[in-house]
Amino acid sequence: MSVELKNLEKIIEEKITKARTLDELNAIRVEVFGKKGLITAHLKSLADLPEKDRKEKGKKINDLKNIVNSLLQNKNKNLSDTEITKKLQKEEIDITLTTRPYDQGKLNPITQTIAEVSTIFQKMGFETALGPDIEDDYHNFTALNIPPEHPARQLHDTFYLKGEKNKLLRTHTSPVQIRTLEKKKPPLKIIAPGRTYRADSDMTHTPMFHQIEGLYLDKNVNMGHLKGCIMDFCREFFEIDNLPVRFRPSFFPFTEPSAEIDIGCFKDKSQIKIGDGGSWLEIMGCGMVHDKVLKHCKVDTKKYQGFAFGVGVERLAMLKYGISDLRSFFDSDIKWLNNFGFSIFENIEKI
Numbered sequence: 108m109s110v111e112l113k114n115l116e117k118i119i120e121e122k123i124t125k126a127r128t129l130d131e132l133n134a135i136r137v138e139v140f141g142k143k144g145l146i147t148a149h150l151k152s153l154a155d156l157p158e159k160d161r162k163e164k165g166k167k168i169n170d171l172k173n174i175v176n177s178l179l180q181n182k183n184k185n186l187s188d189t190e191i192t193k194k195l196q197k198e199e200i201d202i203t204l205t206t207r208p209y210d211q212g213k214l215n216p217i218t219q220t221i222a223e224v225s226t227i228f229q230k231m232g233f234e235t236a237l238g239p240d241i242e243d244d245y246h247n248f249t250a251l252n253i254p255p256e257h258p259a260r261q262l263h264d265t266f267y268l269k270g271e272k273n274k275l276l277r278t279h280t281s282p283v284q285i286r287t288l289e290k291k292k293p294p295l296k297i298i299a300p301g302r303t304y305r306a307d308s309d310m311t312h313t314p315m316f317h318q319i320e321g322l323y324l325d326k327n328v329n330m331g332h333l334k335g336c337i338m339d340f341c342r343e344f345f346e347i348d349n350l351p352v353r354f355r356p357s358f359f360p361f362t363e364p365s366a367e368i369d370i371g372c373f374k375d376k377s378q379i380k381i382g383d384g385g386s387w388l389e390i391m392g393c394g395m396v397h398d399k400v401l402k403h404c405k406v407d408t409k410k411y412q413g414f415a416f417g418v419g420v421e422r423l424a425m426l427k428y429g430i431s432d433l434r435s436f437f438d439s440d441i442k443w444l445n446n447f448g449f450s451i452f453e454n455i456e457k458i
């Protein structure tokens with residue numbers, strides 16, 4: 108290397124040795140390799156040299172470049188290490204501080220109840236089906252044998268959509284029966300959980316609530332199957348083997364015969380306890396699917412028949428988990444949820 112370049116190497120090396128911070132080291136990098144840098148100037152001067160000298164000097168400058176680069180690199184590592192060490196020495200960790208509180212989310216008892224009910228019916232072979240919250244008159248009423256002017260329409264306190272004559276918020280999950288039959292042919296076994304709406308609000312009614320619908324169509328399905336299925340469900344859901352279950356004659360336009368299902372309980376002024384207590388609590392509606400409904404859906408009624416049922420989710424949750432105020436489900440009160448909510452792991456079956 109020429110004397111000139113050797114000198115330059117010494118000068119740069121000295122500068123690098125003296126650098127005390129990463130910022131200073133960076134400034135040196137610019138001073139050497141920047142546009143007007145010390146080595147850059149030498150590289151530029153190559154252009155004026157005759158070819159032979161150019162090659163020779165070029166190589167020398169390159170060697171210098173490599174030396175300087177590795178000096179910079181080493182120093183950079185040294186300085187980074189000391190800066191980290193210094194920082195760590197300055198930093199203090201107060202191990203007496205408590206950890207930051209964090210909230211573990213909980214499932215609303217409605218979500219939990221839908222999961223529990225679904226699991227029981229899935230074990231019996233029912234598949235889950237979902238329908239839209241915004242329905243039309245045909246699916247919510249007409250196809251279910253509730254023609255216009257039928258008194259049952261008044262009972263439903265329907266929310267109609269503004270400006271949309273035919274659109275409404277479904278008043279029950281029964282339209283999912285119709286929508287399923289439009290797509291699938293029997294035999295079939297479905298449950299349909301979802302939101303339902305009625306213009307009603309007091310201690311025991313909220314304008315939005317949840318139902319789970321069930322539909323089972325096959326050859327030779329009869330009322331005995333309905334009774335067995337619902338009885339098994341009630342006993343498994345409430346976890347009481349000998350829970351009394353009663354079928355009381357009732358009326359729904361879309362089932363014939365129809366029944367209301369009551370479960371046994373003990374009642375006094377201060378409490379209700381599910382079980383064998385001599386009193387009854389109504390929990391759901393059911394019946395054999397009406398011929399007219401099946402005909403609307405083009406089901407061959409000579410071949411297929413079956414049953415349907417509909418159950419209110421909030422009611423089930425209130426009875427099973429001792430929740431006394433229906434409206435509390437929708438208050439979004441974190442304290443309430445911490446008390447009545449469920450861990451997300453609750454629904455995963457233990458091995």
Ligand code: PHE
Pocket residue numbers: 278279280281320359362392393394415416417418
């Ligand atoms: N749809 C009925 C209701 O909302 C419940 C029901 C469903 C009854 C299916 C019979 C059969 O009250």
